[in-house]
Amino acid sequence: MIKFKPRNHKTGMKKSSSSAHIQHSCDMIMGSSYLPKRTSKSRRCGEDAHFLCREKLTLGVADGVGGWLKKGIDSGKYSRELLKNSVAALDRESRGSVNLRRVLEEAFCMTKSEGSSTACIFTLRDDDHDHEHCLNALNVGDSGFMLFRNNKCKFQSSSQQHRFNKPYQLGNFNYGDGPDIATEIVVQVESGDVVVVGTDGLLDNMFPYEIEEILSRTQDDKNVGKLAKTIAKYASYNATDRYSDSPFSRARKLAGTKPRLGGKIDDISVVVAKII
Secondary structure, rough: OOOOOOOOEEEOOOOOEEEEEEEOOOOOEEEEEEEEOOOOOOOOOOEEEEEOOOOOOEEEEEEEOOHHHHHHHOOOOHHHHHHHHHHHHHOOOOOOOOOHHHHHHHHHHHOOOOOOEEEEEEEEEEOOOOOHHHHHHHHEOOEEEEEEEEEEEHHHHHHHHEEEEOOOEOOOOOOOEEHHEEEEEEEOOOOOEEEEEEEEHHHHHOHHHHHHHHHOOOOOOOHHHHHHHHHHHHHHHHHOOOOOOOOHHHHHHHHHOOOOOOOOOOOOOEEEEEEE
């Protein structure tokens, strides 16, 4: 876990699990886990990044696009810098009313590393008009989130793809996407709701019903760091199962490519937030 200067923020890029308790009228606890992929070329590598911002009720994940490795570029540097800059931009925002689009635009403009990255960031907001709490999210590419209520999936964000396995991506290159392309999502939340945020290493390898089963077996529902770690391990197991009927294998079939069972070996980032 790497810490940056803005106080009460933390961001993670190495294998880790963590949890943080947030005190506010609009409140949540959140934790994270990261499992970098293993390949035959390297014992361990990683292009994902994530952060938890306790002070501003905001968190995010990013996935550096691995295709840059063919050009000798580590896009993990881009994803890490993008989220580091997001944390810096959050210092200029007000708790409970964070403007995510402004945060992402500032972070994008400040990020100078080569490469590109998907991103999903969300914040918990107070709705002064309806006296409700809302989850406000921005998503670029194939990272995303699921909202669970009473152990059942009530909402799942949609993936943004130019074509199969080529997600929308922020980056400093001529045909890269800008933050204006991000999908904005607003969902009302209730006390007890669980939000699971992840990169495609999670979403390509786990269906919502599999997370529902984990939630239904969870006894200590406030240990969200442990819950994130359990979900990440399950996704890692599915990724190496050559016979798994995974979300990735189904997406291949729908895209008209050669059908193939099995998961997708990738970095796996999982952030879990529980509304309290």
